[in-house]
Amino acid sequence: MTTLTGVDVFDVRFPTSLSLDGSDAMNKDADYSAAYVVLRTDDDLRGYGFTFTIGRGNDVVTEMSRQRALPLIGRDVDEIVGDLGRVYRELASDSQLRWLGPEKGVEHLALAAVMNAVWDMAARRAGKPLWRLLADMTPEELVDVADLRYLSDALTREEALQILTDMAPTRAARIAELEHRGGYPCYTTSAGWLGYTDDKLRRLLQESVDEGYRHLKLKVGADLEDDIRRCGIAREVIGWDAHLMIDANQVWDVPQAIEWVNRLAEFKPLWIEEPTSPDDVLGHAAVRRAVAPIGVATGEHGMNRVLFKQMFQAEAIDYCQLDSARLASINEILAVYLMARKFDVPVCPHAGGVGLCELVQHLSIFDFVAVSGSLEGRVTEYVDHLHEHFTDPCIVVDGNYVLPSLPGYSAEMHAESIAEFSFPAGGYWATTRSGERPLESAGAGAQA
Amino acid sequence: MTTLTGVDVFDVRFPTSLSLDGSDAMNKDADYSAAYVVLRTDDDLRGYGFTFTIGRGNDVVTEMSRQRALPLIGRDVDEIVGDLGRVYRELASDSQLRWLGPEKGVEHLALAAVMNAVWDMAARRAGKPLWRLLADMTPEELVDVADLRYLSDALTREEALQILTDMAPTRAARIAELEHRGGYPCYTTSAGWLGYTDDKLRRLLQESVDEGYRHLKLKVGADLEDDIRRCGIAREVIGWDAHLMIDANQVWDVPQAIEWVNRLAEFKPLWIEEPTSPDDVLGHAAVRRAVAPIGVATGEHGMNRVLFKQMFQAEAIDYCQLDSARLASINEILAVYLMARKFDVPVCPHAGGVGLCELVQHLSIFDFVAVSGSLEGRVTEYVDHLHEHFTDPCIVVDGNYVLPSLPGYSAEMHAESIAEFSFPAGGYWATTRSGERPLESAGAGAQA
DSSP, rough: OEEEEEEEEEEEEEEGGGGGGTSSOOOOSSEEEEEEEEESSSSOOOEEEEEOSSSSHHHHHHHHHHHHHGGTOBBBBBHHHHOHHHHHHHTTTOHHHHTTTTSSHHHHHHHHHHHHHHHHHHHHHHTTTTTHHHHHHHHHHHHSSOOOTOOOTTTTTHHHHHHHHHHHGGHHHHHEEEHHHEEEEEEEEEEEESSSSSSHHHHHHHHHHHHTSSSSEEESSSHHHHHHHHHHHHHHHHHTSSEEEEEEETOOOOHHHHHHHHHHHGGGOSEOOOSOOOOOOHHHHHHHHTTSSSSSETTTEEEEEEHHHHHHHHHSEEEOOOOTTOHHHHHHHHHHHHHHHHHTTTTTOOTTTTTTTHHHHHHHIIIIIOOOOOOTTEEEEEEEEEEBBBBHHHOOTTTTEOOSSSSSSSOOOOOOHHHHHBHHHHHHHHOOOOOTOEEEEOOOEOOO | OEEEEEEEEEEEEEEEGGGGGTTSOOSSSSSEEEEEEEEESSSSSSEEEEEEOOSSHHHHHHHHHHHGGGGGGGHHHHHHHHHHHHHHHHHHOOOOHHHTTTSSHHHHHHHHHHHHHHHHHHHHHHBBBBBHHTTOHHHHHHHHOOOOTOTTTTTHHHHHHHHHHHHHGGGHHHHHHHHHHHHHHEEEEEOOOOTOOOHHHHHHHHHHHHHHOOOEEEEEOSOHHHHEEEEEEEHHHHHTTTEEEEEOOTOOOOOHHHHHHHTTTTGGSEEEEEEEOOOOOOHHHHHHHHHHTEEEOTTTTTOHHHHHHHHHHHOSSSSOOOOOTSOOHHHHHHHHHHHHHTOOOBOOOOOOOTTTTHHHHHHHHHHIIIIIOOOOTTOOEEESSSSHHHHHHOOOOOEOOOOOOSSBOOBBHHHHHHHHHHHTTTTTHTSSSSSTTSOOOOOOOEEE
């Protein structure tokens, strides 16, 4: 028997705000960070997982992750990985922690971090990359792990099972198709951060086109004249055959979103991303009706499956951008994929940050293989940042995520990276002058 | 000049789970807790505020509250209380902390705790109870402090101003009316907790009727036959002229809620509270259509004003039960009251827990005086727990909250209570055997 003997959690922060990487109209000084969870066992097996934040408060998420993981200690690993629905429901139903959301914010981010580590451990235990672990599960097994609570008015268990059953016989063919075409298609946001100069924007867009990207995204929403100029530069560089997406990062009220997006319509954006509050289902539906044929995309701040259910029911979005570290891992993500399939909305996961690209490649591959069966209208985000900190970084070639082959969820960071960027005692932060960087914070790594 | 010199935050937990006070179908073992904030100045002035949780994780909320309050240190108190909209927007717009919600969960609870303390300090500085501080503000001043972001498709600034301006000339008459009638009407939940026996239920209901209550609430949702029996007992005791409310604390999916509530329709409940996920706007609307004339009530887990906006837009609720410690204090609560007035939905605030009754009495009085101008369909929750820990506890006589008269937001706890119930080092917890009580936790009071 292998026993889960302990949990280490780390507050890891990267000083990305120094270069304005990640700058947008809402988030001007993001320090990409991870509340990073390591599940230890009494043999060589480990489970690695994290959630993503942008700096201050990551210590609080780290401590909440520790508390979320405590009930796992002392358990038989095979019992845990043998019933990943049960362990999820047990952790999610801690009523005292649930009160702090429920199912949203820090307590939910922490559940994501812990369950991401549990799924990584399960995939390592099986000796498979996570996408293949999922692709090897039966429809019944997948439905059993999916969190369908509060969804039955939109998707019943029987409907979920039917979707998966219909796709099961042709899974192998779609895996072969992905391998043959070189992976799962992605797009890049690396060029379009708001803090970049016009020259840097132009140069990075050209580089992205040269690398084979056909979908490119710009940040907008701070200043309309700037946006018009920057979208014009983008179309000059990428032409009119490639797709241009724009992303406002929640800065607008609904009427303002409609007016602003229609002012940018001449640049024929494929979608407007996060036009307003991520909680505003009815607001997104109103924007969508008013800016068509420009699509509406949101989801990176989509707090849980109940929000996505309503986005689908209200026909509020054209693209579902679920987040692998904000939803509570595979259990909740699977429910969103199944609803998206029923409501015929393509899922184009949010990525970037730190480690999100490593996670979402598994999700997108699994979606194509076992749920949607389609690549049409689907393209997964890719940002070329911070991959060097991971032991099994994602590989993108010609605008495609190459299928991961190593066991796990690709979530493990190098020990050196953790030592250097742990906050506030890691090598980088300890030698940075206080006052320049995130506000003083009481948190650090914790161990249980 | 008076300077804000420091912030003390305390993780205060009361062992309410021992008596099953607060037990319901979702929350079986609540230890009512507060993340309690004290703003210190260089003279005698203090500001006290808190948010409410039910046990584990309160340490994390406490630490987040400390971080939320840090930007206040060193400021001129009169500058803070002179522009309570600006200080709110400054704290709320910390983009790194905002990412952890946004505007929901722990980071938002912490903003509520801090801004509650700021409002308490402002009322003390003015020498007025909070409700009167608000009632003495002009319509323009009130609109300036209200957080109307993301709301303009439902309520414009001009509409908000018009509502307040229309009611301003008659404010004094309504204050006199409340004083004359003995206060603001309330109802009690003290009788109906799910963990109580039938005999205790019967006895407590009778006591409540004898004390003058005309609205009484039962917890339901764990077992239908139990609910039928308990509702029958309730009607036997309170008769058919008094109002019976039922509260499911989010246990149902939408179809199940509709079926279950209709099975209890014979007991003619005034409302069904929290029939499903608090995030499910469209689900509440569906339940409301299907169980009328039984009303639908929700809001104690209503995460922010954007959720309430949609509840109003979708005609999803008959009663708005906003929470004084989950919404980000007066700034956000005021926006919800103004929308409720426009959409003609009565606000019946959630209370109970620890200290929530102390806060909501101020809100309800202000609502009547300056916003709604009506008591019709309005009744504020009251639970007879834990008031002894407050220096200015609410006073309920004949089913009415008596108007508070001391300066502040009634949020200050006795120093002895904090010393006894601080977790884990306070007198009570230090002498309780470990293992019996909340899971081990790293948090405690913190100081900045």
